[in-house]
Amino acid sequence: MTMDRDYERLLTVSFRRPMPYRWAVGRYGSRFFEEIRERGRFIGTRCPDCGKVYVPPRRVCGPCFREMTDLVPLNDRGVLRAFSVVNYPFLDPDTGRQRPIPYTYGYIQMDGADNIFSHIINETDVSKIAVGMPVRAVLRPREEMTGHMSDIRHFDIIGQ
Amino acid sequence: MAQRVAIVGTGQTDHKSHRPDVSGREMIREAVQRALDDCGLTIAEIDAIVIGNMDHFESINYVDTWSVEGSGAFMKPIMKVTTGGTTGTSVAIAAVYHAASGLFERVLAIGWEKNSESDTTAAIITCSDPVWDRFSYSGAIPSLATEASAYMQKTGATQEDAARVAVRDRNNAIHNPHAHLRRSITLEEVMASPMLAYPIKLLDICPRTDGACAVVFAAESVAPKLAAQPAWIQATAVRHTYTWFGDSTNYDAGLVSLQRASREAYQKAGIRRPAEDLDVAELYLPYTWAGLKWMEDLGFCPPGEGARFVGDGHTQMTGKIPVNPSGGVISTNCIGATALLRVAEAAVQVMGKGGARQVPGVRRALATGFGGCFWSDVVILGAARP
Numbered sequence: 128m129t130m131d132r133d134y135e136r137l138l139t140v141s142f143r144r145p146m147p148y149r150w151a152v153g154r155y156g157s158r159f160f161e162e163i164r165e166r167g168r169f170i171g172t173r174c175p176d177c178g179k180v181y182v183p184p185r186r187v188c189g190p191c192f193r194e195m196t197d198l199v200p201l202n203d204r205g206v207l208r209a210f211s212v213v214n215y216p217f218l219d220p221d222t223g224r225q226r227p228i229p230y231t232y233g234y235i236q237m238d239g240a241d242n243i244f245s246h247i248i249n250e251t252d253v254s255k256i257a258v259g260m261p262v263r264a265v266l267r268p269r270e271e272m273t274g275h276m277s278d279i280r281h282f283d284i285i286g287q
Numbered sequence: 288m289a290q291r292v293a294i295v296g297t298g299q300t301d302h303k304s305h306r307p308d309v310s311g312r313e314m315i316r317e318a319v320q321r322a323l324d325d326c327g328l329t330i331a332e333i334d335a336i337v338i339g340n341m342d343h344f345e346s347i348n349y350v351d352t353w354s355v356e357g358s359g360a361f362m363k364p365i366m367k368v369t370t371g372g373t374t375g376t377s378v379a380i381a382a383v384y385h386a387a388s389g390l391f392e393r394v395l396a397i398g399w400e401k402n403s404e405s406d407t408t409a410a411i412i413t414c415s416d417p418v419w420d421r422f423s424y425s426g427a428i429p430s431l432a433t434e435a436s437a438y439m440q441k442t443g444a445t446q447e448d449a450a451r452v453a454v455r456d457r458n459n460a461i462h463n464p465h466a467h468l469r470r471s472i473t474l475e476e477v478m479a480s481p482m483l484a485y486p487i488k489l490l491d492i493c494p495r496t497d498g499a500c501a502v503v504f505a506a507e508s509v510a511p512k513l514a515a516q517p518a519w520i521q522a523t524a525v526r527h528t529y530t531w532f533g534d535s536t537n538y539d540a541g542l543v544s545l546q547r548a549s550r551e552a553y554q555k556a557g558i559r560r561p562a563e564d565l566d567v568a569e570l571y572l573p574y575t576w577a578g579l580k581w582m583e584d585l586g587f588c589p590p591g592e593g594a595r596f597v598g599d600g601h602t603q604m605t606g607k608i609p610v611n612p613s614g615g616v617i618s619t620n621c622i623g624a625t626a627l628l629r630v631a632e633a634a635v636q637v638m639g640k641g642g643a644r645q646v647p648g649v650r651r652a653l654a655t656g657f658g659g660c661f662w663s664d665v666v667i668l669g670a671a672r673p
Binding site: 133137139142148150152153156181183189190208209210211212213214215217218219220221226232233234242243244245246247253257258275276277 | 307308346406408409412413417418419420421422423424425426428429430432433434435436437440481482483484485487529531532533534
């Protein structure tokens, strides 16, 4: 019998090959990235029942189970609702490599939207970040955009 | 016909960070055999099985059939339930439904995970939406950290307040022979541990564990014969809200899913003052701030008073409502088993089998599950048949 510390005799088998996926971004999701690329602005969808505006846009309001067809144009500004500065190294499944750290993970509520979504905040000094600070999206150069969340490079904290 | 249901047996592995000596199936069998032994049953007497883990963490599909030689499900009805961190309570509640339906008398619930077989953080990241959330997401820690930073700002709670939760849970774990981390820690050690994601430090957060848990649920037609003191299911409640991180989290309102699930369960079980009416709580607290903030969401103390409630000792083993005699999630975290361990440990307390971690005279115990996008499950167990 081997003991559980007999690491040399207890073998493991690895799987290390790339296994690519392709995910549909959807009709409104595609439009969201198109608006960012062509007009530098955000869009959301409004629920006809509860009136809630969702960013990024989606087709169904889950709580109401209602299809949304009303597109709402918004600007590129919002408010920071929560954040965390990430200091530990980890493997990014998107790239298969370690994501650069430190970086700040934040929840943003766009002006005119009712929900929040996560993105990167361009400030890693905890003493300079506070919940409630106004933020503005910084976009990638148009020719570098690929229809991905990284088309928004990050959000800058802006003066009151 | 509908049956009342009780837990009559529990089993768990001796949890470790790395079990290269067993496959997942073999590890599952260790917990199953202990649960059967606990109530004197053989696998032949089990009528149905519910099993759960986060199957993509081990890159295993159809875990229900894959696991048959470990679960004992050969030629039995078995189904898989996977709901993130709440998997263990989902498995337990599904087993309750099985037994309560009258279709099955003895139902085995199993939760397990071998976190050592993959990169846990990368696996958790793949739980997030690939189009919208994955780009910025970095696993469980920062989404909890965002909750913590909002709570600190709102209430003035400090990192020291949170550290007391880790000290309590880790020192309780010393008395649990199955716990993964069984070394005493001090408040100073928590404060000095490396900052992972502000304000969460290494000792504020749960570990990655290899382990399994199994629980035998029995219908009232057989439960009193299988256990001297069955742990009766007095209430269950499920609140799995949205899958979008940004939509399911309301930092102003607290953990809404836990508020609503616990209120529903308290009402079903006739509990008016939870901190007084419950004798012990085994809570899915994956990090220390949950041990403050979620006390408020559970109604153990008024909003904003979580830090004072814990600081005054009310959640210690000798306090008003002892929390996590087992050492909790901060001491052991085999993800698909973690919430089932809460149910099993609550049952152990009601059945009086807790040994050195037993709270005296437990009549009613609370267990919770947490996971996904801030979802909550609540289970209330009692010594009295409802």
